Amino acid sequence: MNIEQARFNMIEQQIRPWDVLDLDVLNLLSIIKREQFVPAVYADIAFADLEIPLPNGQHMMAPRVEARILQELAVKKHENVLEIGTGSGYMAALLANRALQVLTVEIDPELAEFARANFAKNGVLNAEVKLGDGARGWAANAPYDVICVSGGLPVVPQELLEQLKVGGRLAAFVGTAPVMEAQIITRVDEKQYRIACVFETYVEALQNAIQPSRFKF
Numbered sequence: 162m163n164i165e166q167a168r169f170n171m172i173e174q175q176i177r178p179w180d181v182l183d184l185d186v187l188n189l190l191s192i193i194k195r196e197q198f199v200p201a202v203y204a205d206i207a208f209a210d211l212e213i214p215l216p217n218g219q220h221m222m223a224p225r226v227e228a229r230i231l232q233e234l235a236v237k238k239h240e241n242v243l244e245i246g247t248g249s250g251y252m253a254a255l256l257a258n259r260a261l262q263v264l265t266v267e268i269d270p271e272l273a274e275f276a277r278a279n280f281a282k283n284g285v286l287n288a289e290v291k292l293g294d295g296a297r298g299w300a301a302n303a304p305y306d307v308i309c310v311s312g313g314l315p316v317v318p319q320e321l322l323e324q325l326k327v328g329g330r331l332a333a334f335v336g337t338a339p340v341m342e343a344q345i346i347t348r349v350d351e352k353q354y355r356i357a358c359v360f361e362t363y364v365e366a367l368q369n370a371i372q373p374s375r376f377k378f
Contacts, residue, residue, distance in 0.1 A: 171208040179225040183232045198251035198279050216271050230332045233345050236260045240306035245295035250276030252311050253288045263288040266295030296369040298324045312367035334364040
């Protein structure tokens with residue numbers, strides 16, 4: 162397989178048509194080597210338009226979804242980022258290239274070690290993996306400039322929103338099957354948030370994600 166041709170095709174045929182036009186984001190997809198973050202058995206499909214399987218039933222998001230979220234978050238070099246759902250570490254590596262520091266939380270020990278190894282192999286020095294449950298965020302290091310939830314949330318927990326700085330942005334896939342909304346939520350002030358719905362998709366829910374209230378009156 163011609164890896165560079167496959168990477169070029171991924172960018173031009175999958176990602177650019179999905180309204181990812183930020184040249185910095187497109188260039189970053191050439192710099193951060195996606196094939197080095199997938200399990201070795203799936204190296205040949207690293208650039209395919211699908212969710213690549215990870216250990217213990219988890220998946221990497223499709224490349225176009227990762228790229229679009231990265232573009233919409235518009236991370237800046239002075240910003241601190243929280244990611245929830247590390248997976249292989251690829252999304253955290255993309256975020257880290259644009260941020261000051263990334264803290265990424267993974268509930269699965271095997272995946273946490275896989276991501277740490279991928280960071281070391283690829284020289285990602287400003288991303289740290291924490292083993293734990295991030296379904297309600299990671300309050301110990303809050304507040305954050307940016308929060309990226311790399312998994313589905315039936316509802317967005319209030320405590321997660323409160324971990325954003327004023328002016329901060331949160332990306333989350335909100336709702337339930339079959340269709341969820343990719344939302345960018347901006348904290349306008351201490352009490353107000355602005356929600357932008359960017360696209361529709363489906364992403365598996367985070368383990369221990371908060372469920373909608375079932376009360377009926």
